[in-house]
Amino acid sequence: MNTAQPPSYQNLKKHLGVYHARAVQRIKDHIPEKGPRESLYDLVLDYPTRGGKGFRPGLCMATCNAFGGDNELALNTAASLELFHNAFLVHDDIEDESLLRRGKPTMHQKEGLGIAVNVGDAMNVLGMRPLMANISILGHEQAWEIFTEVEHMVRQSVEGQAMELNWVRSNSSCISEEDYLEMVLKKTCWYTTIHPMRLGALIADVEISLDEFNLLGYYMGAAFQIQDDVLNLVADEEKYGKEKGGDILEGKRTLMLIHLMNHCSKKEGTEIKEFLGKERSCRSAADIEWIMTLMEKYGSINHGIVSSKQLAGAALHEFTRLFSSLPAHPDKEMMEDLVMYMIHRDY
Amino acid sequence: MNTAQPPSYQNLKKHLGVYHARAVQRIKDHIPEKGPRESLYDLVLDYPTRGGKGFRPGLCMATCNAFGGDNELALNTAASLELFHNAFLVHDDIEDESLLRRGKPTMHQKEGLGIAVNVGDAMNVLGMRPLMANISILGHEQAWEIFTEVEHMVRQSVEGQAMELNWVRSNSSCISEEDYLEMVLKKTCWYTTIHPMRLGALIADVEISLDEFNLLGYYMGAAFQIQDDVLNLVADEEKYGKEKGGDILEGKRTLMLIHLMNHCSKKEGTEIKEFLGKERSCRSAADIEWIMTLMEKYGSINHGIVSSKQLAGAALHEFTRLFSSLPAHPDKEMMEDLVMYMIHRDY
Numbered sequence: 092m093n094t095a096q097p098p099s100y101q102n103l104k105k106h107l108g109v110y111h112a113r114a115v116q117r118i119k120d121h122i123p124e125k126g127p128r129e130s131l132y133d134l135v136l137d138y139p140t141r142g143g144k145g146f147r148p149g150l151c152m153a154t155c156n157a158f159g160g161d162n163e164l165a166l167n168t169a170a171s172l173e174l175f176h177n178a179f180l181v182h183d184d185i186e187d188e189s190l191l192r193r194g195k196p197t198m199h200q201k202e203g204l205g206i207a208v209n210v211g212d213a214m215n216v217l218g219m220r221p222l223m224a225n226i227s228i229l230g231h232e233q234a235w236e237i238f239t240e241v242e243h244m245v246r247q248s249v250e251g252q253a254m255e256l257n258w259v260r261s262n263s264s265c266i267s268e269e270d271y272l273e274m275v276l277k278k279t280c281w282y283t284t285i286h287p288m289r290l291g292a293l294i295a296d297v298e299i300s301l302d303e304f305n306l307l308g309y310y311m312g313a314a315f316q317i318q319d320d321v322l323n324l325v326a327d328e329e330k331y332g333k334e335k336g337g338d339i340l341e342g343k344r345t346l347m348l349i350h351l352m353n354h355c356s357k358k359e360g361t362e363i364k365e366f367l368g369k370e371r372s373c374r375s376a377a378d379i380e381w382i383m384t385l386m387e388k389y390g391s392i393n394h395g396i397v398s399s400k401q402l403a404g405a406a407l408h409e410f411t412r413l414f415s416s417l418p419a420h421p422d423k424e425m426m427e428d429l430v431m432y433m434i435h436r437d438y
Numbered sequence: 439m440n441t442a443q444p445p446s447y448q449n450l451k452k453h454l455g456v457y458h459a460r461a462v463q464r465i466k467d468h469i470p471e472k473g474p475r476e477s478l479y480d481l482v483l484d485y486p487t488r489g490g491k492g493f494r495p496g497l498c499m500a501t502c503n504a505f506g507g508d509n510e511l512a513l514n515t516a517a518s519l520e521l522f523h524n525a526f527l528v529h530d531d532i533e534d535e536s537l538l539r540r541g542k543p544t545m546h547q548k549e550g551l552g553i554a555v556n557v558g559d560a561m562n563v564l565g566m567r568p569l570m571a572n573i574s575i576l577g578h579e580q581a582w583e584i585f586t587e588v589e590h591m592v593r594q595s596v597e598g599q600a601m602e603l604n605w606v607r608s609n610s611s612c613i614s615e616e617d618y619l620e621m622v623l624k625k626t627c628w629y630t631t632i633h634p635m636r637l638g639a640l641i642a643d644v645e646i647s648l649d650e651f652n653l654l655g656y657y658m659g660a661a662f663q664i665q666d667d668v669l670n671l672v673a674d675e676e677k678y679g680k681e682k683g684g685d686i687l688e689g690k691r692t693l694m695l696i697h698l699m700n701h702c703s704k705k706e707g708t709e710i711k712e713f714l715g716k717e718r719s720c721r722s723a724a725d726i727e728w729i730m731t732l733m734e735k736y737g738s739i740n741h742g743i744v745s746s747k748q749l750a751g752a753a754l755h756e757f758t759r760l761f762s763s764l765p766a767h768p769d770k771e772m773m774e775d776l777v778m779y780m781i782h783r784d785y
Contacts, residue, residue, distance in 0.1 A: 126597045130604035182559060186552035205533035205603045208555060212529060213596040215562060219589045223582070231578035235570070242566045249560040250473045256552045257477035 098435065103428040104144075106421070110152045110169065111145025117170035121220040134202060134210045135217060138177040141193040146315075147172040150287035150429070153422035154304075157414060160295025162422075164228055167221035168237055168290050174221075175241070176282065178214030179248055181207055186256060187341045188371055191334050215245075229294065236293060240301075244286040251278025258344045262368045264360065266349050272313060274344075280312030307413060310406035314433045317399040320345040322436075324383065324392055336379040342367045346398060350391040351382070359385060399433075406430045445782065450775040451491075453768070457499045457516065458492025464517035468567040481549060481557045482564060485524040488540040493662075494519040497634035497776070500769035501651075504761060507642025509769075511575055514568035515584055515637050521568075522588070523629065525561030526595055528554055533603060534688045535718055538681050562592075576641065584637060587648075591633040598625025605691045609715045611707065613696050619660060621691075627659030646760075654760060657753035661780045664746040667692040669783075671730065671739055683726040689714045693745060697738040698729070706732060746780070753777050 118139055122132050148169035155162040183189075184197035185207055191197060199207035222241060225234040254274045258266060285308030289301040323338045324347065338345055352363060363385070366378055386392050407430050417423055465486055469479050495516035502509040530536075531544035532554055538544060546554035569588060572581040601621045605613060632655030636648040670685045671694065685692055699710060710732070713725055733739050754777050764770055 123593070127600040127604065130607070131597060131600035182555050185555050188552075203607055204551075205535075206600070206607065208529050208532050208558075209596055209599045209603060211555075212558075212562070213593070213600070215559070216589060216592040216596060219585075223586060223589065226582060231582060234582070235573060235578060238566075239570060242563060242570065245563040246470070246560070249556055249563060250478060252556045253474040253478035253553070253560070256556060257474065260477070260550060260553065 098431075100428060100432050100435070103425060103432055106153075106425045107145045107149040107429075110149040111143065111173070113152075113166060114145065114148035114170045114173040115139050117166050117221060118174050118217075121170065121217060121224070130202075130206055131210065131213055134198065134206070135214050137198065137210075138180055138192065139173060141195060143173075143177070143193065145173070146283060146429070147176050147287045149425070150284060151291040153425050153429075154288045154291030155295045156291075156422040157417055157420050157426060158292055158295040158297050159417075160291070162291070162294075165291055165294045167224050167228070168294065169287075171218045171221040171241065172282070172287055172290070174214055174218040175245060178211045178218060179282070181211035181214065183252070185211075186252065187343065189334070189337060189341070191337070233293070237290060240286055240290055240293065244282045247277045247281040251275070251281075254278070255344065259342045259367075262342075262364065263344065264352050264364050264367075266344055266352070268346065268349065271344065271346055271349050275313050275316045276309055279316040280309045283315060284308035284312040303413060307406055307409035310402045310409060311430060311433055314399045314402035314406060317346050317395050317402070318433060318436065320347065321392060321395045321399065324386070336383065339379045339382050340371060340374055342371070345395070347386055347391040347395045348382075350394045351386050351389055354389045354391070355385060403430060403433050406433070445778075447775060447779050447782065450772060450779055453500075453772045454492045454496040454776075457496040458490065458520070460499075460513060461492065461495035461517045461520040462486050464513050464568060465521050465564075468517065468564060468571070477549075477553055478557065478560055481545065481553070482561050484545065484557075485527055485539065486520060488542060490520070490524070490540065492520070493630060493776070494523050494634045496772070497631060498638040500772050500776075501635045501638030502642045503638075503769040504764055504767050504773060505639055505642040505644050506764075507638070507644075509638070509641075512638055512641045514571050514575070515641065516634075518565045518568040518588065519629075519634055519637070521561055521565040522592060525558045525565060526629070528558035528561065530599070532558075533599065534690065536681070536684060536688070538684070580640070583640060587633055587637055587640065591629045594624045594628040598622070598628075601625070602691065606689045606714075609689075609711060610691065611699050611711050611714075613691055613699070615693065615696065618691065618693055618696050622660050622663045623656055626663040627656045630662060631655035631659040650760060654753055654756035657749045657756060658777060658780055661746045661749035661753060664693050664742050664749065665780060665783065667694065668739060668742045668746065671733070683730065686726045686729050687718060687721055689718070692742070694733055694738040694742045695729075697741045698733050698736055701736045701738070702732060750777060750780050753780070 119136065122135060126132055151169045151172055152162040152165050155165040180192060181198045184192055185199045185204065189197050190200055195201075198210060202210070222234065222238055225237055229237070251274050255278060257263075285305055288304040288308055292301055292304060320338060320343075323345075324336060326335070334340070339348070352360060355363065363382070366374065366382070410427060410430050414423055414426060466483065469482060473479055498516045498519055499509040499512050502512040527539060528545045531539055532546045532551065536544050537547055542548075545557060549557070569581065569585055572584055576584070598621050602625060604610075632652055635651040635655055639648055639651060667685060667690075670692075671683060673682065681687070686695070699707060702710065710729070713721065713729070757774060757777050761770055761773060
């Protein structure tokens with residue numbers, strides 16, 4: 092009997108929490124003093140202060156320090172990443188018709204669609220302000236380099252989002268794992284892991300090419316996304332903060348759903364496609380249970396768990412290649428913990 | 439009997455059309471070659487190629503030339519303005535639940551809500567690309583100055599949008615004309631007139647302060663917005679390209695509706711508020727007729743027309759102050775025509 096418990100990652104969470112809090116404070120510093128509050132600037136702070144995990148500012152700040160930089164110089168960029176991330180979530184929740192985010196009603200559920208679209212837009216433009224503040228700290232040239240990274244990051248996210256939305260809209264059932272991983276690279280990896288590390292390294296003035304971080308970021312980000320989607324199926328709703336099985340309700344093409352559609356019988360495939368073609372409001376709790384049972388039957392959830400662990404293993408390998416020669420540093424340790432946490436987290 | 443016809447502005451339209459076409463071509467040059475087409479990049483070009491009037495690129499390019507600059511240097515910025523404008527329209531149509539834009543179904547009506555939100559986001563990030571291309575033409579420093587102008591422009595628009603959405607959401611009936619003009623300054627003027635002129639002047643390296651353009655832009659932009667809202671009530675739907683009376687259906691707080699609410703009887707005021715408190719789907723064509731009749735009764739539409747003309751008169755005065763000492767130039771003439779056109783246009 093295996094009684095080994097996964098580590099609790101208390102140190103990691105504390106460490107990330109500190110970076111997250113610093114980024115949120117920097118976001119607050121960039122909110123204009125004048126302008127509408129209740130219908131705009133108070134709402135801009137809503138998602139960021141719901142207590143996200145702070146992966147993005149954490150990865151950016153920790154990479155900067157681990158590579159010998161001064162991560163105080165990366166704080167504006169980290170704040171910008173956190174703001175863009177939350178802007179993305181506000182619009183993503185609209186696009187996916189999600190009900191809950193971090194345990195509370197989503198922005199459009201709470202404030203109405205119009206205000207929510209506009210708040211997301213406001214967050215995107217406010218995300219530019221810390222990048223402008225980089226000029227006086229890092230000079231015009233590096234400030235533009237950072238900006239170029241951010242432009243690529245946001246653009247990749249909208250491209251990934253377009254791929255995913257199009258699958259739902261066209262009720263696609265012929266999606267390969269390769270398609271899925273391309274979508275995740277675009278939708279998740281660039282902005283969750285690759286660019287945060289690239290930006291931290293850029294500000295640390297590393298001598299290696301920033302492209303060296305791409306593979307590590309891809310493995311980490313994909314492991315993270317798949318684990319996130321597994322948790323949507325199996326996690327404790329209260330801890331996880333989203334509706335359990337919400338992805339199925341949304342018709343989201345997760346690795347598990349794709350695996351199921353590629354492995355079930357023809358008859359089941361037709362039924363699944365029919366279910367996914369229904370209006371969201373016509374999908375019931377019983378439908379979710381039925382899809383979950385099929386996923387169990389075909390080992391789709393297990394396939395997701397295994398894939399996530401494999402990707403995390405590859406990430407660990409890449410991490411060693413890039414970081415092992417660096418001197419010991421709490422931020423280097425944190426980065427290693429973070430790779431492991433991607434597959435051990437239960438919310 | 440006054441048989442004078444307003445001028446047809448054929449020259450102006452042609453001149454603006456050339457600038458618009460150049461801006462749209464430059465937008466196309468900045469669309470990435472790879473990436474989703476049907477669900478993203480083809481749609482990014484949808485609104486810009488529906489044939490807008492091209493006020494923003496036109497004002498930017500013409501101001502640059504009129505002040506002795508080379509407006510080829512302003513083309514990236516003009517393209518960026520046109521793209522941000524169209525991004526704003528895609529999201530604005532969602533926020534206002536509009537059905538038609540430039541004579542065709544709005545993006546969310548045509549492509550669904552999720553895709554439309556994402557396409558607007560894509561347009562906003564693509565709007566950054568021409569600004570990045572400014573670096574190699576104008577240098578790091580001026581490229582940042584332009585960026586700072588654009589950040590302010592987009593931020594003012596979301597602030598104005600928040601004010602307007604909040605009036606609809608809270609079913610406000612106590613709005614002064616001063617409140618209205620503040621909202622229009624934020625929502626319309628900065629991005630339609632003030633910043634396009636400031637940016638053209640900046641690129642022309644003018645010696646006067648860019649703030650000198652603020653008052654002219656404010657008068658022009660407010661005249662434009664009020665005339666736009668008047669046209670929504672009285673214009674030929676086919677020419678105008680939006681649903682006639684659509685603003686009333688949306689509960690939009692136009693100058694005319696505000697004038698009506700501030701001048702009608704208490705009983706009528708209660709009825710109007712009740713109507714505006716209804717779900718949009720519960721508002722009928724008869725309701726629109728009834729509000730229109732009340733607007734006629736209290737001279738609200740006429741008040742809008744007169745206000746627009748007064749603002750355009752003030753704009754003409756400001757225009758003379760700023761432009762009269764400049765040498766003759768087709769772009770200077772175009773600017774003057776444009777001020778007049780703001781109040782004469784019938785679509």
